[in-house]
Amino acid sequence: MDQTTQTRGRPRDQxxxxxxxxxxxxxxxxxxxxxxxxxxxxxxxxxxxxxxxRRWRNRSAILADAFLTRVQPEIGFPEHASALxxxxxxxxxxxxxxRGSSGQILRTLLSEALTDAEFQVAIHDGWIVPRxxxxxxxxxxxxxxxxxxxxxxxxxxxxxxxxxxYYWLLFDPARLTATYIDSLFExxxxxxxxxxxxxxxxxxxxATPNVKIVR
Amino acid sequence: MDQTTQTRGRPRDQxxxxxxxxxxxxxxxxxxxxxxxxxxxxxxxxxxxxxxxRRWRNRSAILADAFLTRVQPEIGFPEHASALxxxxxxxxxxxxxxRGSSGQILRTLLSEALTDAEFQVAIHDGWIVPRxxxxxxxxxxxxxxxxxxxxxxxxxxxxxxxxxxYYWLLFDPARLTATYIDSLFExxxxxxxxxxxxxxxxxxxxATPNVKIVR
Amino acid sequence: MDQTTQTRGRPRDQxxxxxxxxxxxxxxxxxxxxxxxxxxxxxxxxxxxxxxxRRWRNRSAILADAFLTRVQPEIGFPEHASALxxxxxxxxxxxxxxRGSSGQILRTLLSEALTDAEFQVAIHDGWIVPRxxxxxxxxxxxxxxxxxxxxxxxxxxxxxxxxxxYYWLLFDPARLTATYIDSLFExxxxxxxxxxxxxxxxxxxxATPNVKIVR
Amino acid sequence: MDQTTQTRGRPRDQxxxxxxxxxxxxxxxxxxxxxxxxxxxxxxxxxxxxxxxRRWRNRSAILADAFLTRVQPEIGFPEHASALxxxxxxxxxxxxxxRGSSGQILRTLLSEALTDAEFQVAIHDGWIVPRxxxxxxxxxxxxxxxxxxxxxxxxxxxxxxxxxxYYWLLFDPARLTATYIDSLFExxxxxxxxxxxxxxxxxxxxATPNVKIVR
DNA sequence: CATTAATCGAGACGGTACGTCCAGTCTTTAA
DNA sequence: TTAAAGACTGGACGTACCGTCTCGATTAATG
Numbered sequence: 001m002d003q004t005t006q007t008r009g010r011p012r013d014q015x016x017x018x019x020x021x022x023x024x025x026x027x028x029x030x031x032x033x034x035x036x037x038x039x040x041x042x043x044x045x046x047x048x049x050x051x052x053x054r055r056w057r058n059r060s061a062i063l064a065d066a067f068l069t070r071v072q073p074e075i076g077f078p079e080h081a082s083a084l085x086x087x088x089x090x091x092x093x094x095x096x097x098x099r100g101s102s103g104q105i106l107r108t109l110l111s112e113a114l115t116d117a118e119f120q121v122a123i124h125d126g127w128i129v130p131r132x133x134x135x136x137x138x139x140x141x142x143x144x145x146x147x148x149x150x151x152x153x154x155x156x157x158x159x160x161x162x163x164x165x166y167y168w169l170l171f172d173p174a175r176l177t178a179t180y181i182d183s184l185f186e187x188x189x190x191x192x193x194x195x196x197x198x199x200x201x202x203x204x205x206x207a208t209p210n211v212k213i214v215r
Numbered sequence: 216m217d218q219t220t221q222t223r224g225r226p227r228d229q230x231x232x233x234x235x236x237x238x239x240x241x242x243x244x245x246x247x248x249x250x251x252x253x254x255x256x257x258x259x260x261x262x263x264x265x266x267x268x269r270r271w272r273n274r275s276a277i278l279a280d281a282f283l284t285r286v287q288p289e290i291g292f293p294e295h296a297s298a299l300x301x302x303x304x305x306x307x308x309x310x311x312x313x314r315g316s317s318g319q320i321l322r323t324l325l326s327e328a329l330t331d332a333e334f335q336v337a338i339h340d341g342w343i344v345p346r347x348x349x350x351x352x353x354x355x356x357x358x359x360x361x362x363x364x365x366x367x368x369x370x371x372x373x374x375x376x377x378x379x380x381y382y383w384l385l386f387d388p389a390r391l392t393a394t395y396i397d398s399l400f401e402x403x404x405x406x407x408x409x410x411x412x413x414x415x416x417x418x419x420x421x422a423t424p425n426v427k428i429v430r
Numbered sequence: 431m432d433q434t435t436q437t438r439g440r441p442r443d444q445x446x447x448x449x450x451x452x453x454x455x456x457x458x459x460x461x462x463x464x465x466x467x468x469x470x471x472x473x474x475x476x477x478x479x480x481x482x483x484r485r486w487r488n489r490s491a492i493l494a495d496a497f498l499t500r501v502q503p504e505i506g507f508p509e510h511a512s513a514l515x516x517x518x519x520x521x522x523x524x525x526x527x528x529r530g531s532s533g534q535i536l537r538t539l540l541s542e543a544l545t546d547a548e549f550q551v552a553i554h555d556g557w558i559v560p561r562x563x564x565x566x567x568x569x570x571x572x573x574x575x576x577x578x579x580x581x582x583x584x585x586x587x588x589x590x591x592x593x594x595x596y597y598w599l600l601f602d603p604a605r606l607t608a609t610y611i612d613s614l615f616e617x618x619x620x621x622x623x624x625x626x627x628x629x630x631x632x633x634x635x636x637a638t639p640n641v642k643i644v645r
Numbered sequence: 646m647d648q649t650t651q652t653r654g655r656p657r658d659q660x661x662x663x664x665x666x667x668x669x670x671x672x673x674x675x676x677x678x679x680x681x682x683x684x685x686x687x688x689x690x691x692x693x694x695x696x697x698x699r700r701w702r703n704r705s706a707i708l709a710d711a712f713l714t715r716v717q718p719e720i721g722f723p724e725h726a727s728a729l730x731x732x733x734x735x736x737x738x739x740x741x742x743x744r745g746s747s748g749q750i751l752r753t754l755l756s757e758a759l760t761d762a763e764f765q766v767a768i769h770d771g772w773i774v775p776r777x778x779x780x781x782x783x784x785x786x787x788x789x790x791x792x793x794x795x796x797x798x799x800x801x802x803x804x805x806x807x808x809x810x811y812y813w814l815l816f817d818p819a820r821l822t823a824t825y826i827d828s829l830f831e832x833x834x835x836x837x838x839x840x841x842x843x844x845x846x847x848x849x850x851x852a853t854p855n856v857k858i859v860r
Numbered sequence: 861c862a863t864t865a866a867t868c869g870a871g872a873c874g875g876t877a878c879g880t881c882c883a884g885t886c887t888t889t890a891a
Numbered sequence: 892t893t894a895a896a897g898a899c900t901g902g903a904c905g906t907a908c909c910g911t912c913t914c915g916a917t918t919a920a921t922g
Contacts, residue, residue: 463760464760464761537759537760538759538760540755540756540759540815541755541756541757541759541760542756543815544752544753544755544756544759544815545677545678545679545752545753545756550816554816554817558816583828583832586809586828586829586832587832589808589809589812589813589829590805590808590809590829590832590833592808592812593804593805593807593808593809593810593811593812594801594804594805594808595808596808596811596812596815597804597807597808597811597812598804600755600758600759600811600815601765601768601769601773602769613798613801614801614804614805617798617801617802617805617833618805618832618833
């Protein structure tokens, strides 16, 4: 992977990777994933098909790479005092990207992963695992600071929160509006947060306000 | 659909549809959707390609049809006095099928749908819509009988409940164990059901919080 | 063929044959032979494909029938005092028809005949034989009246005269102009006729009349 | 054509053209042109269909190419002191080939050309034009050396001579015997050759009438 | 007048071949 | 070596006709 060991022969063109990634993403945004054939990428980028194949196994690998190296970094966890709030804001970020061209690409990758075990591992390890890990840390933080009850299972909570996002990524990404995210977040965490609040004994009076507000 | 309208011309061979559907499903189970080409279906079933094209617009249409007419009916909503209990039991049924061969088929169909707009519509209209509709009816019943609070949004609740199932269908169906389903169900409905229980004046003894009762 | 023996059952629609023949010829003139599929004939004429197949073996048979029954009669041997003149005028008629849509059809029929022995017999018997017979009669008449020398072989003469017509029917019918026919006729028959004249003791001295007339 | 211009990229497999041409001709001889589909050629030759399509626009182009590059060269004009004699001997060669397998191929190619405009052009340009050109040169030579009269039209003469060959190629190649060729040659060139002979021996003295006209 | 038998219209069906599109691999020259 | 160019194998697609095969509806002559 790291090309520090310079060998004999013509050195690899360092711009190729960037060109391909950018071309791929641009074409996906313009024409949709289906239309982005490897041949089109090659022709548009001016890079020979052979050169591309020397670096990526196949068409899907290019898209995976493009997605994981270019798109994923954009969707981080914003800073915020409240752990739950960080979670909520990140859900918004994710929903936004699912609605856009990143969602389009991820859909392709999922499509590929669903029928290609090797690819599935790549997606799992490169996409799912790291962000579940990050989210888990945050949730555990929330538990630690009593924003969530002690016995909360981070895994289950993540499924309940994020399951809907993937569900609609599959079937109708347009539904992943900001309003939707807030509502879903509230539905799932209402109890947990009120519980936490209850347990924390701070209680806002009879707590009714939280009933609605949550997050 | 209705045989009564016998028009002119040679009547369609009633066995063709059945043969194609069965062949398609069999091949999908054996080789995965990707490998099931229309040509393979034709050859295996003994039906001429042209005949197939007369009935289905393309390969995707066949697979969608096969799944929706043959697989879906197997996963219904069991009868039960409690609406929530019906929901929970159906989640178990769904999880079971997701873990089995139907899940394998659905995975490959989703794979196709993710990159084929037309197919996606078919899956959406034929799979998602009807079962959301059925589930919605049950949830509304639950609301009506006060098993769920008045202001519950069926759509959101479904997403929180079923999102996780689709999530793991994508990434690791084996995790969809009975225990998992119950836990998820409890996490999401804990509040709602306790609310209901509360409204129901605690009824089931002390009900040991959420633990087993839930549904 | 003759339908005098009326049997039981619905009698054949007498208009079908005419409709098909006319439709076929019209379509050939409009779109060229290649484009005239049986399906197009059926659709255009409003006659069911089945009905057509009941009467003709295949697409070629229709065109052959159309040609032999409709086109051929138009190309007869005009009346004229001089036998050779009849021959010449008929060559003009034939050249004209070769340049037009009849030529188009005949080309198709020849195309078919070249690869279908049965069809070749049909064309031979239905087209070649009768017109060689007719021409032979005329030539023999010409010989009898000394317009042609005694030892003239009708067969060879026909080949020399008509060979060029079929040659250009194959490769470029447009070249079959009236001028061309006259030139060819003159080339081939000049000697024969002058011979005849010589034999007839008129000798060429005078001869000038024949120069134009004969050919 | 010229190998010198070696460009980038994998060079074309030089054996492909040969393989295809040979396969095509062999199949034509065996099964007739109609049965020789591109798919059959591909399968038999072991060359991929796509490769074939890279070099020839369609099936017809292959067959035309095969005939013109492989068959035609076999039928040249033999050397001889007399131009007319060369012509006569070549007619014999052509008649012989028409009676044999080349004639069979040409028949089927003509069949194709008759219903395929593109093919017709190929046959015309590749077969008719060059051999008419060659024959014309010979005829002009004959005129120059006074074997033929000054005003002879090569085109007309060719039609009268060769028309019959194509006529019988179409309808009954077996009739193209050596005797037939000689008779036809004599019929058409009787005057001309006697003219030539006259010059050489008796001179035309008597024969004057023909002097002008001849063919 | 009902029966009978062939024709007609309509369309399903099996089948062949077409020409196109991509994928992924292989083989050259040039840098 | 790598890059560029492009030839090659191969699989599948969807289309166009072909000629065959059921059907129901129609239409006389027959009984």
